[in-house]
Amino acid sequence: MKLFYFTVLMFKRYLKNIAFMSVIIIIPLCCLFLRFVGMGGDIKIKVGLYSESRADIDMLYEYEGAVRFICYEDLEEMKDDVCGRSIECGHYFTEDLPEVYDGDNMKRAIICYKSPATSFNKVVNEIIFSEFFYGYAYDILETFTYPKTNKADREELYGLYNGFLNTDAVISLDYEYIESSAVETETLNTFGFLRGILGIYIMLGGLLGGFCIIKDFKAGFGKTFSPFLKTVVSYAYFITPALLCGLSAFLGLCLGGNGGLAEALNTFLYSLTAACFGALVYCFFDNEKSLTSVLTAVVLASLIFCPIFTDTGSIIKIAAVLEKLLLPTYYINNSLAAPLAVCFGMSFVCMLVKNRD
Numbered sequence: 001m002k003l004f005y006f007t008v009l010m011f012k013r014y015l016k017n018i019a020f021m022s023v024i025i026i027i028p029l030c031c032l033f034l035r036f037v038g039m040g041g042d043i044k045i046k047v048g049l050y051s052e053s054r055a056d057i058d059m060l061y062e063y064e065g066a067v068r069f070i071c072y073e074d075l076e077e078m079k080d081d082v083c084g085r086s087i088e089c090g091h092y093f094t095e096d097l098p099e100v101y102d103g104d105n106m107k108r109a110i111i112c113y114k115s116p117a118t119s120f121n122k123v124v125n126e127i128i129f130s131e132f133f134y135g136y137a138y139d140i141l142e143t144f145t146y147p148k149t150n151k152a153d154r155e156e157l158y159g160l161y162n163g164f165l166n167t168d169a170v171i172s173l174d175y176e177y178i179e180s181s182a183v184e185t186e187t188l189n190t191f192g193f194l195r196g197i198l199g200i201y202i203m204l205g206g207l208l209g210g211f212c213i214i215k216d217f218k219a220g221f222g223k224t225f226s227p228f229l230k231t232v233v234s235y236a237y238f239i240t241p242a243l244l245c246g247l248s249a250f251l252g253l254c255l256g257g258n259g260g261l262a263e264a265l266n267t268f269l270y271s272l273t274a275a276c277f278g279a280l281v282y283c284f285f286d287n288e289k290s291l292t293s294v295l296t297a298v299v300l301a302s303l304i305f306c307p308i309f310t311d312t313g314s315i316i317k318i319a320a321v322l323e324k325l326l327l328p329t330y331y332i333n334n335s336l337a338a339p340l341a342v343c344f345g346m347s348f349v350c351m352l353v354k355n356r357d
Contacts, residue, residue: 006233006236007236007239007240009236010212010236010237010239010240011240013212014240014241014244020241020244023248024244024247024248025248027198027201027245027248027249027251027252028252028254028255029255031194031198031251031252031253031255031256032252032255032256034256035255035256035257045066045067045068045088045120045123045124046067046068046070046086046087046088047067047068047069047070047088047089047090047124048069048070048071048072048078048081048082048087048089048090048113049069049070049071049072049078049090049091049093050071050072050073050074050075050078050090050091050092051093052093052094057069057071057093059131059132060128060131063127063131065127067123067124067127070087072090075092078090079113082113082114082115083115085115088114088115088121088124089112089113089120089124090112091110091111091112091113091124091128092110092111092113093109093110094109094111110128112125142154193309194252194253195253195258195332196306196307196308196309196328196331196332197308198249198252198253198331199249199270199302199306199327199328199331199332200302200303200306200308200328201245201248201249202242202245202249202267202271202274202331203274203277203278203298203302203327203328204245204295205241205242205243205244205245205246205271205274205278206238206242206271206273206274206275206276206277206278206279207274207277207281207294207295207298208241208278209237209238209239209240209241209279209282210237210238210278210281210282210285210291211288211291212237212241213234213237213238214282214286214287214288214291216237222234227352227356228352228355230355231348231351231352231355234282234351234355235275235276235279235351238274238275238276238278238279238282239271239272239275242271242272242274242275242278243268243271243272243275245271245274246267246270246271246274249267250263253267266331266334266336267331269336269340270327270331270336272344273327273330273336273339273340273343273344274327276340276343276344276346276347277327277343277347279347279351280343280346280347280350281294282351283347283350283351283354284350286354298326301326302326302327302328304319305319305322305323305326306323306326306328306329306332307323307329307332308328308332327339
């Protein structure tokens with residue numbers, strides 16, 4: 001009952017904080033903005049093309065996607081635009097591609113000019129390769145199968161290839177290890193960028209309670225409370241901002257097109273976990289300077305090691321260990337039961353010991 005009473009008081013306190021409530025309102029609006037930006041089809045990567053034979057690059061003008069191909073009449077002009085960042089990169093088709101292909105020597109047939117500041121060239125290279133491969137695929141299939149197959153077999157291969165081009169099916173690869181008879185399927189986990197950022201945001205809400213409790217306890221609040229009551233009341237400082245940030249994040253997810261009952265429950269549990277995590281951090285860092293340092297370190301570590309922008313853990317082994325120590329990872333992967341239990345148990349014991357001193 002005491003926890004509920006003090007939580008209500010803390011809600012009133014935060015609702016009167018204009019700066020805090022401004023952030024609570026702005027976050028869902030930002031999510032809505034990101035949704036409309038993602039739906040827009042006018043944002044395209046500009047890529048330059050130059051070829052002595054216009055026929056080589058005609059097929060690229062019909063490409064519909066995130067890349068817009070621009071034809072140049074002058075190679076030097078394309079290079080200047082690459083240097084000036086008017087285009088992300090430029091591709092120079094050095095010779096007539098059918099003649100190069102017939103000679104069985106494709107090396108340096110296409111030269112890419114790019115700025116050191118861009119990384120889109122690798123994506124564009126794949127797009128260009130896929131478009132040209134589509135154009136020459138039947139010739140390649142004919143070249144590599146003609147000496148070994150008869151006409152009926154080749155027609156069957158053409159049919160299979162056409163079926164592959166016109167299907168929306170996704171290829172799944174099964175890897176069999178020599179040491180074991182078990183077969184494992186490698187799957188790609190799609191990580192939510194938005195949920196990762198909101199996970200950090202909710203975690204910050206839980207840590208924010210530490211600054212309020214430090215200020216109030218320095219002023220003498222809670223001196224007459226028993227250690228147990230002081231521990232229970234202390235949780236109100238962390239639960240309130242975490243739940244408000246969680247509500248804001250959930251509204252953001254709804255406006256971003258990712259709402260639902262399961263998402264609401266997941267966000268609620270994560271908010272409680274963030275509150276317990278904030279209480280645990282406060283037990284060891286109970287002054288504003290050290291708490292600010294920890295907050296900064298945790299945010300940076302989450303951005304680097306959690307699977308928000310990229311799955312660092314699949315590249316660096318130590319990152320796979322570090323990401324499991326950071327809360328946003330569990331929010332992204334929807335596995336919150338264990339982190340909530342661990343954070344609550346550790347924070348309650350540490351808080352009780354701290355309040356006995």
